[in-house]
Amino acid sequence: MFDGTQRRIVSMWFPRLASDRALRLCAVDAPFALTLRQANTERLYDLNWQAEAQGLSRFMPFAEARAFCPALQTRPADPSGDLRFLAGLRRWALRYCPWVGLEGEDGLVLDITGAAHLIGGEEPLLDDMRARLDRAGIGVRLGLADSRGAAWALAHHGQGVAAPGATAAALDGLPVAALRIDPETTTALQRLGLPTIGALARAPRAPLARRFGQDLLTRLDQAMGHQPEAITPWSDPPHFATRLTLPEPIGLTADVMAGLDRLLQALCVKLKAHEAGARALSLTLRRVDQNSQVLPLRLAVAMRDPARILPLFARMVEGVDAGFGIDQLRLAATLVEPLPLQQIGDSRAAQPEQLDNLLTRIGTRIGLDQIRRFQPLDSHIPERSFRLVPATEAPACRDWSAPRPRPLRLFPPEPVTARGTTPPERFRWRRMQLTTGRATGPERIAPEWWGDDQDWRSGIRDYWRVETKQGRRLWMFHTPQRPGWFVQGEFS
Incomplete structure (x- = not known):
């Protein structure tokens, strides 16, 4: 019996991730493919099972695929959208275990050590994964083993479960391509009479290392569980927001500003820890009648100094209708930019901050987009040597010189x-x-x-x-x- 101390890894492979995502948005009951332009040629990026049944395959030229299958329906591929969708699947997989990482561009890897019993065991856990993904219209192949390499091999070439301690037996008959090696090495091993992982494991290691290098043996040892392979979870981006729930409702401007000051202190500490600054803030005031008022604030530059930000909210807070009282304040940085730590200089360094504060104060009244500044352009034509841009879009040019004098x-x-x-x-x-x-x-x-x-x-x-x-x-x-x-x- 498995006592919970043996490491257990699940590999989830989505063989048609891109096409499944596209068909979830708009279903098509016909041969379907996504196309992507590569090297000036339109090629098939991903396709459904009906298109594969017509003899089509990935990376086939689109013109050739249309000749084979005139009924083929296509849409442009969106690789960046597929990665965002995979990130959403990673968050969904956290329901099974807290340790989930990405496996390339079409898979996930989960460390379910000590977590399978929460769903009744390993088989019920895999059945639950298949059922939920099937209802969502997403095809998946699963592999479960003691090592990450073995789980990947089972998902891509076997789709099964390797019992604890039986990794070698489960991989014995799988092709050497299941070791995540390049196609050239796979072809060379097959020509040497080593087509399976079992045959490769029983072959002498020294000749293999001399001919193929240490990478092949490393992949073999990782699959067999003789060499550890880390699973790096993809951490979510930091969430820059704070909340203050009050025991008694408040309604005075001074009280709201005092609560906002506490929220700003906590938010700016978090921004400083990530060397970031807020360009846009949103203060949500929830009243006791469950209605909320949102006070947006856009800043001329990225800031994380509570003393500079707090006075900018004063005018908006004064106009708030507190009703029967405000019982919750929530402050969120809706737009964040990098703001590295800087060396403290002399008093002249405060002048740009004063200008930024002035721009922000004026922007809260008339809008930051209405404040504009001149930016030089690379043109010797007088009318084209400058342009007007929003003051917050680009920094002021402090070295604007012309080869000849120009009138203002x-x-x-x-x-x-x-x-x-x-x-x-x-x-x-x-x-x-x-x-x-x-x-x-x-x-x-x-x-x-x-x-x-x-x-x-x-x-x-x-x-x-x-x-x-x-x-x-x-x-x-x-x-x-x-x-x-x-x-x-x-x-x-």
Whole structure:
């Protein structure tokens, strides 16, 4: 009898994980496959049993598969969605044991040592797994043995249970491919007359090590249970949320802020432990009548300082309708970004924090998306050398330099009446009669041939800095192709 001290491992293999997931969303009673483009060729990524019955297989070119089976129905594959689905199955498998890890991209591995008796034994446990997955429309093959390698071999090539201490007997007749080795090694072993694991285990080890290396013997020892193989569970991401349930309802703003301060202290400690900062927070206030009010707060930058975050909630908390009282507060960081620890600097380092606090305060009133800043672009065309972006989308550019001086004020070109290729001595602009005092230039700017800006179809421009005797400092240009003068900017 099994006394509970022997390690027992279950391997769950989902041979049609991707297609089963797709058919759960929209069932198809016909040959069905998922396609994925690889190396400029559309290939079958996964398929159901009806498509396999038509002679189709994975990685077959889609054009060839359609020729074999004209009734084949397809959809685009979503490998990232399949991985998320497998992660959901991992969480579901925690009902059987606390130690569950991923096995490649289509399987799970469970350490059920000491847990099978909770469901009546090993056979009832495997039957329960099959029944639940079958009801969910997910095909599965199961293997149970003393080692991870043996359980994987049984799931992929035998689908059975190896009794405690009988691993060698259960694996004796399985092919050597069940040892998780590469196809080239498998073919070489078959040519040597070692097609099964039992034949390989009985062969001399020294010649095998010289010809195939130590990896083959390591896989054999792991399957037989002579060498341990760890199961690394995939831990869930940290959950940044705290909750405070009150023994008596509260309704004063000061009381709510005091409770929020306690929640912020606990939340920021957790954020600091993970070197993260909150970009968006959500405060949920539950009233005694079970109605809740949610106060969202978006931050200009990632923060984890309670003293900086707490005052930003004050205005929203003042407008809360407490009703007959608030009995629960819940604070969650809905958007988290990395925030590594930094060396404490001098007092000048506080200036960016003051700007971030100001942006956040204004953002709570008008919305952070309404606050914008200029960002430089790699273009010599004046109109294309910058763009407006939300202030929280990208950091401010502190080294914005141009090879030539540029005016702070730019506007669409405004024509002036003048002739010649050099700035005119007198010209009229915006109903003002101006006289040129000093002119610097020209700076020739050519249009970008890869762009389609209609304003630059006239050709090159010769720009001049013109200082007038009336005090105006203008940025003017002349177009040689179509002679004319224009004013496009003004220096401060």
